[in-house]
Amino acid sequence: MSATGPLAPPPASGGDARVPSPLGLPPSRQRRMPVARITQRHLLRIRVVLNILLVLALLYTVTIVRGLLIPLVLAGFIGLALNPIVAFAARRRVPRWLSASVLVIALIAGIGTGIARLTPPALEWFHDAPSLVRNFVPKLRAVMQPLEAANRATQSLVSGQAVRQAPRTATVAIDAWDVIAGTPKVLAAVLTVVLLVFFFLIYGDSLLRRLVEIAPNFRYKRRTVSIVRSIQVEVSRYILTTIVINATLGVVTATMLWAYAVPDPLLWGSVAMIANFIPYVGSITTTTLLALVGLMHFDQPGQALLPALTFAGITAVEGNLITPLIQGRRMRLSPVAILLWLLVWGWLWGIPGALLAVPMLTSVKLIAEKLRGWRWFALVVQR
The missing domain is CATH 1.10.10 (Arc Repressor Mutant, subunit A)
Structure with a gap:
């Protein structure tokens, strides 16, 4: 067979019948490129759909097992907040079980004392709620009278006649049986959190060592220890700082309410401390509650709204100046x-x-x- 036959290789220069590729790729690969791009796009879309389904499955799972996860997450945060104290005691040769026991007992005693002090005024508020609401409606009507007059004037201009509104009576129904029936669940949840905190404080370092042992080599072990330790320190610092700031806010709020002669200042100071764990929403809710309490117990609108306005100023200073200054930019x-x-x-x-x-x-x-x-x-x- 001659060198110019159909099986002969193409000449090195000149006479090449194939069109040269602008990308430097052979023609067969050029023909395969559109198919590869289409396949890649389909795979990307499938990946997006699978990620969405994974997120929905996680949300559904988290919702179903929330009775298990809420005590676990709460105990984890409390354990992280108290772990620096246990670690400091361990460096002073104090057994972890001893320091953890003291902290858990002190935590139970503090929370129990607070609940015992705050439960009677809270129950009294719930018991007196119907009468307080009946006394509150005329005061609220006096405060809202200018707005109601403007509303009636607007409706009369639109419809041509004044609109009369029948007075409404507010009723508050409190079922004591629901409270009694829910008490065992609350006690079981509290006991679960206490036990989890206790065991987290004792066996936290052991869990860390088990996690390090899973790493395949020394480099991964060292990186795992570095990440876990840094996260543990930073999260503990953040939680402790937040607790101190919110507790200080509760004390300042209770002192302010005591100075304004608002009843049960410790109760509302505790409400302000707990609600401040919810940014924006917590401060707005507490301000609204203090405004309602002031309108229920004071006759003058200015005196009634003064506690709420003062608390709004305190939270504005705390949220925009004190907290960013203490926690730093990295935590914002x-x-x-x-x-x-x-x-x-x-x-x-x-x-x-x-x-x-x-x-x-x-x-x-x-x-x-x-x-x-x-x-x-x-x-x-x-x-």
Whole structure:
């Protein structure tokens, strides 16, 4: 067969019948490129759909097992907050079980004393709620009278006649049986949290060592220890700082209410301290409650609204000056991210989810900063 036959290789130069590729690729690969791109696009779409289904499955699972996860998450945060004290005692050769026992007993005693002090005034408020509401309606009507007059004038201009509204009576129904029936569940949840905190404080380092042993080599072991230790220190610092700030806010609020002669200042100071764990929503809720309490117990509108206005000023200073100054820029979160996170966890877990939402968001942000491929999340939620 001659060199110019059909099986002969193409000449090195000149006479090449094939069109040269602008990308430097053979023609067969050029024909396969559109198919590869279409396949890649289909795989990307499938991946997006699978991620969405995974998120929905996680949300459904978190909702179903919230009775298990809420005590676990709460105990984890309390354990992280108290772990520095146990670690400090362990460095002074104090057994971890002894320091953990003292802390848990002190925590139970403090919470029990607070509940014993605050339960009678809270029950009294619930018992007197119908009469307080009946006395509150005329005062609220006096405050809202200018707005009602403007509303009636507007409706008369539109419809040509004045609109008369029948007075409404407010009723408050309180079922004591629901409270009694829910008491065993509350006690079981409290006991679960206490036991989990106790065991977290004792066996926290053992869990860390087991986690390090899972790592495949020394480099991963060292990186695991570094990440876990840094996250533990930063989350503990954040939780302790938040607790101290909120407790201080509760004390300042109770002192302010005592100075204004508002009844049960310790109760409302405790409400302000607990509600402040929910940014924005907690302060707005407490301000509204203090406004209602003031209108119920004072006759003059200015005197009635003074406690609420003072508390609004205190929370403005705390939220915009004190907390950012103490926690630093690294712990500051975007308001949009906070509100979305509150919306999601409040919808999934109710009030406990709203209380735990911001600590969980801060912890996830700190963890994302340490993990490769997740730093984008920390940048998105950071202010």
